[in-house]
Amino acid sequence: MSSVAPLQASEVGDWAFETDVLVVGFGAAGASASIEAAAGGADVHAVDAAGGWGGATAMAGGSIYLGGGTPIQRACGVEDTVEAMFAFLRAATGPDPDEAKLAVYCENSLEHFDWLVRCGVPFEPRLWTEPSWEAPSGYGLMFTGGENAYPFADIAAPAPRGHVPAMTNKKPGERSAGWVLMKHLADTAADAGVHTHYNTRVGRLVVDGDRVVGAEVVTFGERSFVKARRGLVLSAGGFGANEAMLAQHSPRLLGNHLTGTDGDDGSAIRMGQAVGAAVRHMEAGQTAFPADPALLCRSLLLDRHGNRFINEDGYPGRVGQASLFRQDRQIFLLYDDTANEETQQASGYVVEPTWVSDDLAELETEMGLAPGALTATVGLYNAAAEKGEDPVCHKSARWLRPLKPPYGVLDLRNAMFSIFTTGGLYTSVHGEVLSLDGDPVPGLYAAGRTTSGIPAWGYCSGTSLGDSTFFGRRAGRAVASG
Ligand SMILES: Cc1cc2nc3c(=O)[nH]c(=O)nc-3n(C[C@H](O)[C@H](O)[C@H](O)COP(=O)(O)OP(=O)(O)OC[C@H]3O[C@@H](n4cnc5c(N)ncnc54)[C@H](O)[C@@H]3O)c2cc1C
Incomplete structure (x- = not known):
């Protein structure tokens, strides 16, 4: 310099x-x-x-x-x-x-x-x-x-x-x-x-x-x-x-x-x-x-262990800060067909998932998570979303809906912000x-x-x-x- x-x-x-x-x-x-x-x-x-x-x-x-x-x-x-x-x-x-x-x-x-x-x-x-x-x-x-x-x-x-x-x-x-x-x-x-x-x-x-x-x-x-x-x-x-x-x-x-x-x-x-x-x-x-905000709010954002850590409908710069500074960019986004279709309608963004499967256990293996980790996260989210609640991360009711197979996962580990x-x-x-x-x-x-x-x-x-x-x-x- x-x-x-x-x-x-x-x-x-x-x-x-x-x-x-x-x-x-x-x-x-x-x-x-x-x-x-x-x-x-x-x-x-x-x-x-x-x-x-x-x-x-x-x-x-x-x-x-x-x-x-x-x-x-x-x-x-x-x-x-x-x-x-x-x-x-x-x-x-x-x-x-x-x-x-x-x-x-x-x-x-x-x-x-x-x-x-x-x-x-x-x-x-x-x-x-x-x-x-x-x-x-x-x-x-x-x-x-x-x-x-x-x-x-x-x-x-x-x-x-x-x-x-x-x-x-x-x-x-x-x-x-x-x-x-x-x-x-x-x-x-x-x-x-x-x-x-x-x-x-x-x-x-x-x-x-x-x-x-x-x-x-x-x-x-x-x-x-x-x-x-x-x-x-x-x-x-x-x-x-x-x-x-x-x-x-x-x-x-x-x-x-x-x-x-x-x-x-x-x-x-x-x-x-x-x-x-x-x-x-x-x-x-x-x-x-590093993903479309319209997809983010309709998905589950997961850390390296398959756990959620922040409400996905927050300002995507705040979610970005939490992902970069607190999770060291080791993150995944999990969504379903409805989220994909709604995102395309909202923003024209076409999502190309890293992995697709009907089976959460199979996705867990692809993602390198502990057995049962993804099944537990999605099960907890879906059960509460059915009632319009999100006791873990407090996502607003506007975006709450149980996710259904087939699921897509975006591997965002080390993605560029x-x-x-x-x-x-x-x-x-x-x-x-x-x-x-x-x-x-x-x-x-x-x-x-x-x-x-x-x-x-x-x-x-x-x-x-x-x-x-x-x-x-x-x-x-x-x-x-x-
Ligand atoms: C794609 C994009 C989208 C964004 N969207 C938004 C938004 O919607 N809302 C928002 O609030 N912010 C947004 N930002 C951020 C925002 O644009 C910037 O933070 C803001 O414009 C900074 O303004 P500034 O006057 O400080 O700097 P700048 O607008 O960058 O002006 C600084 C100028 O200083 C000149 N300069 C640098 N060093 C020297 C030097 N030594 N001598 C002489 N000249 C020098 C540079 O050439 C430059 O022209 C966005 C940024 C980008 C790139």
Whole structure:
């Protein structure tokens, strides 16, 4: 890894140019910071190492976690309150949720919705209720965190809060609504007079005493320096593309699919650390379960011993975390023909099982389980499901039905999860980067996946784009007044 040791301002000969605010990385967080810094009267330059705007944001499903009674929720007949949203997120993003950030995030969610709409982001008032990663075209609201499943349905009144920008002809994984969000943010920033520089990478910060005053930038191999009079915002994504950092902080995330870009190389986190910034939750990450959510909720998820360990209808990122971090990826999915057919109808996903049999004892042998283990698990589940109950894992009655032969088993041992990191620089609710002592590092702000934010340990879809845009804005406002 290249050195991120800061340079002293006295070592800089000439500044290529000066600006009030320098924004490093132009995805959701950087664009939101830029827009608000410009609105605060600052001259803003944003640089991005890639050849254009967007980063991971432009690839995303686009779900943004908003609630407390947004116009889209109300139009869909959904009741929600700030208190319910806070109670849910506090439980779902823990352990160790950032309660100060959660409080301002929930209290200001309606204002944030209005701001996104003012930026031109379109939302459609139609609710999608089938478990899936992305709502299809035509739907603008969905459950994205297991709000209506155990254990959260008993903690806070469930409400769907994943707000998805409207987009026609979606193709999950290829053409998704994150691009729509990003396009409107980039256009708004351009209208606000933000200057953007692509193929321009920040390698090191420049400090004057303990204050960050600029950065070294490299464009097509040419090195120069930019002075930032009021301050600098680090919004350059996470560290899922940096294997050495993963090995150091979160080794279980290694060897999976990165949900992100090469830009998630941790450079901004390291630059912050090099000037004394603290970090939080570096072990945490989003870990998408490696099978269709529509199949998962209709199946039995089994550990290496053939036992269930979590309700299969929960948010598939939470099920993924439990499978990756607690079960070490040693898992199987058992389902039947009805589950298979319903999944195909719901999502078009065709399941190709590893093993098929009418006989649980035969499957037990194929799976390498102890004799009787699978028969006991399925027997217990079926007997309770007959009565609409699941005393073991508390799956909701909507999905409870005794499984019937023939059974299919997906062997998911060592399957690849789709991951991105959620730990990063420790910041205040204003986006100030905080030192090991908890004091702001003068001149330095950060947002998005460069920071630890709303997703502390637990993650819900929409909290990354929600947190990146919301706290990006706050960092932009703070740096402009700096
Ligand atoms: C397929 C997919 C689906 C997803 N779906 C959702 C979803 O529905 N909801 C949700 O909330 N989240 C979702 N996510 C996650 C979410 O997209 C990201 O976590 C979020 O976009 C991060 O925003 P950001 O602004 O922090 O980073 P990014 O959008 O990645 O922007 C960071 C930018 O910084 C640049 N950069 C990096 N290093 C440097 C450097 N040293 N100098 C200059 N520039 C640099 C990068 O090139 C990049 O453009 C999804 C992600 C993917 C890939």
